[in-house]
Amino acid sequence: MTAMTPTGPAESLHEVTLTVNGVPRSASVPARRLLSDFLRHDLGLTGTHVGCEHGVCGACTVLVDGETIRSCLQFAVMHDGAEVTTVEGCARGDGELSAVQRAFGECHGLQCGFCTPGFVTTVTAYLDQHPDPSEAEAREAITGNLCRCTGYQNIVASVLRAAQLRREEREEAPG
Amino acid sequence: MTTRTVGEPIARREDPRLLTGQGRFLDDIGSAGLAAAFVRSPHAHARIVDIDVTDALAVDGLVAIYTHDDLPGRVGETLPVLIPHEALTHGRTACPLAKNEVNHVGEAIVMVVATDRYLAEDACERIRVDYELLPPVVGIEAARDGDLLVHDDVPGNVSAHLVQETGDARAAIDTAPRVLDLDLEIERSASTPLEGRGVHARWDGDDHSLRVYTSTQASTSVRAALAAKLELPLDRVEVIAPDVGGGFGVKIVHPWPEEVLVAWAAIMLGQEVKWTEDRREHFVSAAHERGQLQHVRVGYDDDGHLLGLDVTIWHDNGAYTPYGIIVPIITTTQLLGPYKPGAYRAEFHSLYTNTVAVTPYRGAGRPQGCFAMERTMDAIAADLGLDRAVVRERNFIGPDEMPYDHGLTFQDGRPLIYDSGDYPATLAKVKKLIGWDAFEAIRDEARAAGRRVGIGLGCYVEGTGVGPYEGGFVKVETDGTVVVATGLTTQGQGHQTVFAQVVADELGVALDDVVVTTGDTRRFGYAVGTFASRAAVMSGNAVALAARKVRQKALRIAGEALEADPRDLEIVDGVVQVKGVPGATIPLRTVAVLSNPLRYAFDAESQRATQFAAPADPDRPPVADDDEPGLEGTDYYSPPRSTFANGMHAAIVETDPETAEISILRYCVVHDCGTLINPRIVQGQIHGGVAQGVGGALYEKLVYDDAGQLLNASFMDFLMPYASEIPVIETDHLQTPSPLNPLGIKGAGEAGVIPVSAVLASAIEDAESSQGIRISRMPISPSELYHLRAEATNEEGDS
Numbered sequence: 001m002t003a004m005t006p007t008g009p010a011e012s013l014h015e016v017t018l019t020v021n022g023v024p025r026s027a028s029v030p031a032r033r034l035l036s037d038f039l040r041h042d043l044g045l046t047g048t049h050v051g052c053e054h055g056v057c058g059a060c061t062v063l064v065d066g067e068t069i070r071s072c073l074q075f076a077v078m079h080d081g082a083e084v085t086t087v088e089g090c091a092r093g094d095g096e097l098s099a100v101q102r103a104f105g106e107c108h109g110l111q112c113g114f115c116t117p118g119f120v121t122t123v124t125a126y127l128d129q130h131p132d133p134s135e136a137e138a139r140e141a142i143t144g145n146l147c148r149c150t151g152y153q154n155i156v157a158s159v160l161r162a163a164q165l166r167r168e169e170r171e172e173a174p175g
Numbered sequence: 176m177t178t179r180t181v182g183e184p185i186a187r188r189e190d191p192r193l194l195t196g197q198g199r200f201l202d203d204i205g206s207a208g209l210a211a212a213f214v215r216s217p218h219a220h221a222r223i224v225d226i227d228v229t230d231a232l233a234v235d236g237l238v239a240i241y242t243h244d245d246l247p248g249r250v251g252e253t254l255p256v257l258i259p260h261e262a263l264t265h266g267r268t269a270c271p272l273a274k275n276e277v278n279h280v281g282e283a284i285v286m287v288v289a290t291d292r293y294l295a296e297d298a299c300e301r302i303r304v305d306y307e308l309l310p311p312v313v314g315i316e317a318a319r320d321g322d323l324l325v326h327d328d329v330p331g332n333v334s335a336h337l338v339q340e341t342g343d344a345r346a347a348i349d350t351a352p353r354v355l356d357l358d359l360e361i362e363r364s365a366s367t368p369l370e371g372r373g374v375h376a377r378w379d380g381d382d383h384s385l386r387v388y389t390s391t392q393a394s395t396s397v398r399a400a401l402a403a404k405l406e407l408p409l410d411r412v413e414v415i416a417p418d419v420g421g422g423f424g425v426k427i428v429h430p431w432p433e434e435v436l437v438a439w440a441a442i443m444l445g446q447e448v449k450w451t452e453d454r455r456e457h458f459v460s461a462a463h464e465r466g467q468l469q470h471v472r473v474g475y476d477d478d479g480h481l482l483g484l485d486v487t488i489w490h491d492n493g494a495y496t497p498y499g500i501i502v503p504i505i506t507t508t509q510l511l512g513p514y515k516p517g518a519y520r521a522e523f524h525s526l527y528t529n530t531v532a533v534t535p536y537r538g539a540g541r542p543q544g545c546f547a548m549e550r551t552m553d554a555i556a557a558d559l560g561l562d563r564a565v566v567r568e569r570n571f572i573g574p575d576e577m578p579y580d581h582g583l584t585f586q587d588g589r590p591l592i593y594d595s596g597d598y599p600a601t602l603a604k605v606k607k608l609i610g611w612d613a614f615e616a617i618r619d620e621a622r623a624a625g626r627r628v629g630i631g632l633g634c635y636v637e638g639t640g641v642g643p644y645e646g647g648f649v650k651v652e653t654d655g656t657v658v659v660a661t662g663l664t665t666q667g668q669g670h671q672t673v674f675a676q677v678v679a680d681e682l683g684v685a686l687d688d689v690v691v692t693t694g695d696t697r698r699f700g701y702a703v704g705t706f707a708s709r710a711a712v713m714s715g716n717a718v719a720l721a722a723r724k725v726r727q728k729a730l731r732i733a734g735e736a737l738e739a740d741p742r743d744l745e746i747v748d749g750v751v752q753v754k755g756v757p758g759a760t761i762p763l764r765t766v767a768v769l770s771n772p773l774r775y776a777f778d779a780e781s782q783r784a785t786q787f788a789a790p791a792d793p794d795r796p797p798v799a800d801d802d803e804p805g806l807e808g809t810d811y812y813s814p815p816r817s818t819f820a821n822g823m824h825a826a827i828v829e830t831d832p833e834t835a836e837i838s839i840l841r842y843c844v845v846h847d848c849g850t851l852i853n854p855r856i857v858q859g860q861i862h863g864g865v866a867q868g869v870g871g872a873l874y875e876k877l878v879y880d881d882a883g884q885l886l887n888a889s890f891m892d893f894l895m896p897y898a899s900e901i902p903v904i905e906t907d908h909l910q911t912p913s914p915l916n917p918l919g920i921k922g923a924g925e926a927g928v929i930p931v932s933a934v935l936a937s938a939i940e941d942a943e944s945s946q947g948i949r950i951s952r953m954p955i956s957p958s959e960l961y962h963l964r965a966e967a968t969n970e971e972g973d974s
Contacts, residue, residue, distance in 0.1 A: 010235045032293065041291075046203035047196015049420070051369040052454040056890035059369060087196035101194040105186055108855050111863060112667030113193030114369040114420025120194060143899040146890065148369050148421050149667045150859060151866030151927075152898035 021089025038076035058145030061118040087117035099165035109158030111149030184855035201373035208447025212295035214285035216277035219311035219529040219883020230301035236294035258499030262337040271432035278494035281459025311529040311883035318526035325527035341582035342518030347483030351474025370420020371452035376441035393704030416694030419666035424535040458888035464536035466491035488523040498534040510544030549933035589816035605845040609825040629942025633930030638817035639922025640712030647718030650807035655764035662702020664694030681722035683746030708922025716812035724808030772797035818913040820921035822846030835961040847909040849921035864927020
């Protein structure tokens with residue numbers, strides 16, 4: 001039963017424009033296109049990963065107007081006009097790794113790397129609000145994200161190290 | 176000297192890519208291609224009466240619908256039993272698409288291909304399958320009863336029955352001064368990597384070749400299996416494992432139905448086709464593990480020395496046996512841990528149920544075996560009023576007894592012979608780390624304050640690095656880059672770092688100059704796979720041996736160029752030099768140029784290798800009879816048998832007297848996996864293993880109802896631990912090198928998970944010692960602990 005001629009009606013499309021990592025991006029998509037699929041497959045930003053499709057694992061976490069959201073639970077059309085930051089946009093403008101990304105590398109806070117983009121975005125947003133967490137707070141900050149590889153030991157360490165690196169960056173910043 | 180990197184906690188070289196969203200996982204590939212989705216059985220056991228696709232034909236974007244009847248030749252036939260065994264008398268596997276009958280919820284029946292996944296799923300929803308329901312067999316007891324059958328032609332639901340015995344265990348037990356019986360149970364769990372399965376295939380009709388990307392732990396074997404199924408010459412098929420988002424065992428199974436079907440559809444349609452597994456599909460159609468019932472009968476003397484051990488296992492293998500009976504074989508052999516069992520008899524029955532197939536999940540039968548042995552040790556200690564550590568130590572195989580032959584056959588078909596290990600030293604270290612000897616005072620103090628705290632201990636020995644072999648390829652490019660390839664795959668173990676460390680040290684080059692590729696059959700075609708804690712042992716040694724070959728060749732060519740004896744040469748930071756003679760040097764990249772005599776010069780480097788560039792003996796061929804062009808080498812490591820790592824864990828837990836909540840206050844690990852290539856990566860493996868062990872001990876179980884419906888097929892309901900559930904893990908290690916391989920490595924990948932259920936059961940029982948409860952089933956939840964307390968109280972009241 002192959003190669004049949006489709007006969008059904010095509011879905012109506014909606015133009016969605018987001019500012020993603022500082023760059024305006026548009027695509028025409030059906031109303032039901034998930035934001036995660038929009039970013040990954042319509043815009044080609046495959047750094048955002050989908051681990052469960054029901055908002056539990058956190059791998060798909062992106063920042064919309066600075067707040068973390070689970071992009072697998074949202075439709076792209078809901079965010080027309082929004083500012084979105086994905087893991088690809090977490091590196092500094094000069095292409096250098098951000099403090100959070102460097103901390104994960106230094107502390108071995110990732111193994112297979114599949115959940116990592118969600119941790120990077122989550123921790124980036126958390127440290128913007130809570131620059132000086134205790135160890136217990138660092139652990140609490142990541143309790144919405146699943147990792148099957150690391151046992152979280154080095155992710156907690158990465159959060160604390162990232163906070164330290166960001167403090168150092170602030171102290172070194174001119175003015 | 177080039178700085179040695181083996182043994183150093185080198186930061187991983189794959190991380191910058193993975194941290195910036197530049198990883199390339201399966202679903203990141205081929206967005207422009209077609210998408211596949213599957214109609215899967217909603218019933219655990221049923222006959223397929225009719226499949227009606229009429230309504231689906233109206234879906235816009237539909238490309239094709241396939242059922243079993245559409246699959247030609249070998250494509251539609253049953254999938255292979257990957258590991259045959261003479262005891263597996265009734266091995267059964269599924270067809271890629273169900274033929275007449277489905278045997279578990281989630282079994283694939285129809286494949287739909289459409290222009291995108293949303294549309295493919297639309298079409299799936301419109302396909303109607305009529306079923307004649309059959310009574311399902313759910314749970315080990317139901318399977319064992321044998322009243323209802325999963326497969327009509329498998330009597331008693333028994334796929335395999337195997338007995339291994341050394342000595343006369345039953346006679347030894349009958350004459351032993353003391354005897355105990357234990358009935359134990361471990362429930363089902365699963366690997367659940369964060370990335371599910373997935374496959375992408377591209378057929379090149381002009382080249383008549385197939386390229387398949389699949390999220391697998393065994394790309395070379397997927398290649399061979401697909402070539403066989405699709406009846407293509409092997410050299411027309413290439414299979415690549417891209418970045419793999421965790422495996423933990425489940426991705427060693429192959430070929431999955433979807434691997435065969437997606438590849439076949441890509442050929443049929445002449446277009447790229449991709450299938451990305453969703454989370455529910457992973458729960459109901461990939462694989463599970465762990466579920467066993469166990470009976471242990473042990474005879475021992477008044478000092479706690481084992482005299483005879485008789486273990487019977489009823490192993491739930493699910494609906495099919497694609498991976499053979501490896502899991503129960505491992506349970507019954509690795510159960511022995513660091514101990515001398517006296518006479519030993521192990522018997523298992525591997526049983527069909529109408530549930531997802533059971534194949535290895537990290538630990539692969541060892542956590543169950545360890546649970547049986549360690550529960551037995553605790554029971555003996557309780558019976559004799561002895562310290563649990565003392566009973567264990569009295570039964571240890573001594574370091575002076577190595578190598579130790581158990582007289583059994585291991586999972587690789589080779590004798591179960593431990594190569595090395597110092598178990599008393601491991602025990603001493605873990606006792607010190609957790610403060611074992613000082614704990615009684617802590618327990619008493621807590622009890623006086625109304626708190627219940629307890630300590631537990633668990634020991635394991637893990638056969639790692641199973642054969643038959645792995646290979647390595649090392650090549651020095653003319654720009655000085657050292658290209659390394661090995662065929663096994665990577666799913667988070669940091670192979671791009673650790674194999675680079677090995678090669679950098681062996682060759683004498685900077686780590687940054689080494690580039691490693693794994694799991695790509697275009698780069699290395701002979702391999703087995705990444706499982707059984709074998710990658711570092713197997714490919715680590717293989718790339719070391721290949722690098723040694725390259726080094727020898729480099730020294731020979733450099734010796735000719737420098738007019739020096741190769742024995743007087745060394746390689747430091749990528750430069751060959753005469754020891755103690757400053758200035759007599761030649762860079763390795765230049766040696767690479769000289770290794771490949773050229774007719775044509777295309778750049779400044781290659782001019783040095785053309786026929787008029789250097790004086791040559793006109794009577795010798797430019798490439799000698801026993802030589803080959805290029806500064807490269809391939810070699811293989813094939814061990815006589817597995818190498819055995821060991822470790823011991825100890826934990827302190829607190830149980831709430833009211834709510835029965837279980838908290839892990841401390842968790843300590845001492846492990847010995849021989850020579851460490853990268854201690855940071857090994858520690859990460861231990862952390863991850865312990866976390867999965869904690870999940871398996873306290874949270875994770877797959878719950879089927881009587882109809883064979885998996886009730887918790889989501890991350891909402893299957894309780895994988897978050898950071899809030901995992902304690903701080905304290906680690907220490909010994910390094911007893913393996914005498915079996917050049918680098919002295921033993922595997923570490925699975926170690927962390929093995930003893931956790933045993934350790935926590937021991938610790939909870941200790942915390943509850945005033946209640947007199949016995950823990951025989953894991954995982955244990957607060958409500959189950961609460962019920963155990965109630966049962967113990969009732970029994971007390973009854974007596």
